[in-house]
Amino acid sequence: MSQSDHQNKPLPNAPRRFQSTVDFYERYRLTYPDRLIARVAGLSGLKPGDPVLDLGAGTGMLAVGFAKLGMTVTAMDPEPEMLAVCKDTARTAGVSVSLRQGSSYDLEPGMGPFRLVTMGRSFHWMDRTATIAMLERIVTPDGGLALFHDAHPPVAENAWFKVMRQVQDRFGRGDEPHIKERHGGHHRYEPYLFASQFTRLDGLSVTIRQALTIEELVGRAFSMSTSSPEKLGERADAFAAELSAALRELSPDGTFVEVAELVALLARRAEQGA
Helix, strand or coil: CCHHHHHHCCCCCCCCCCHHHHHHHHHHCCCCCHHHHHHHHHHHCCCCCCEEEEECCCCCHHHHHHHHCCCEEEEEECCHHHHHHHHHHHHHHCCCEEEEECCHHHCCCCCCCEEEEEEECCHHHCCHHHHHHHHHHHEEEEEEEEEEEEECCCCHHHHHHHHHHHHHHHCCHHHCHHHHHHCCCCCCCHHHHHCCCCCEEEEEEEEEEEEEEHHHHHHHHHCCHHHCHHHHHHHHHHHHHHHHHHHHHHCCCCEEEEEEEEEEEEEECCCCCC
16 A cells, blocks of 8 residues: 555544543643634634534534634534533533534534534544545535644754653554554645645644643643553553653653644635636
8 A cells, every 4th residue: 555545544433532531631632722713713704603613622622712702613523521521611611512422424414504614633533535525515615624733843842742752652652543644744634625625725823832740741641542541551550650750850840841833724615716
C-alpha cells in the first residue's frame, strides 16, 4: 500500500474510545480561546440564530463557544458521557445546546441544513472523504466547515512536550493506527478539502502561553486516547509515575510553561467565477 493510500484509508470506527478520558479531557485539555471562535464566526459571516453543528463535540468546547455568540448549536458526539459534560457546561454558561449522540458515521442527508460545521480535534478519526461528501449535502450553499486543532511550536519552553511523547511512546503510543498515519506530523486537512466543494481556505490562529504543573501534564496525557486509562489498564499507575519522574528531572520544582497555537482552518465553497 502506498503512503497516499495509507493516509486515505479510514481508521477503525471505535465510537467509545474516549469513554475513560472524559474527566481528564474536561479538566486538562487545551480549550479554544473565545477570540478564535469569534474570528471564525466573523469570517464565516455567522449571525445570531444561525445553525451550527459541532461534530465530535466532546465536552462542548466549541459548541458552547458558538452558543455564547448566539448561534443555534447542535453538539454531536458518540460518547454519551462527553455529551453529559457538554450539557452541564452549557448550563453553567447560561446557553442552550441541542445534544445528539452519534458520530460522523451517523450523519444523514435530512440533517440541518447547517450554516457551519465545526470539528475540534476530531476530523482525523473520521472517514474523511465520506464525511465531507455528506457535509456537502447538509451545509448551506453559503456555509462551510471549520476544523480546529492545536500545535506546540518547537520552542525551549515546550521541552516537556517531547518528554511526554517519549514516555507515551514507551507505553505503546506509536502502535496506534492514527499515529502511524501521521508519519510524525499533524494530519493534513487540505487534500480532503481541495477534493471537495470546500476549496476556499482561510487559516486563523491564536497563540497562548500558560503555566502548567506535573499534575496537569499527567492529566493531559490521560485525556488522550493513546494514553487513556482504558488503553493503559493496569499500567496506568506505572505510566503516571514514569511521566512524573521524567518531568521532575526536566524541572525539579515541577512547574512548566506551555506555548500553544490554537488553529482553525475555515473551508468554504469557492465563489462563482473565483
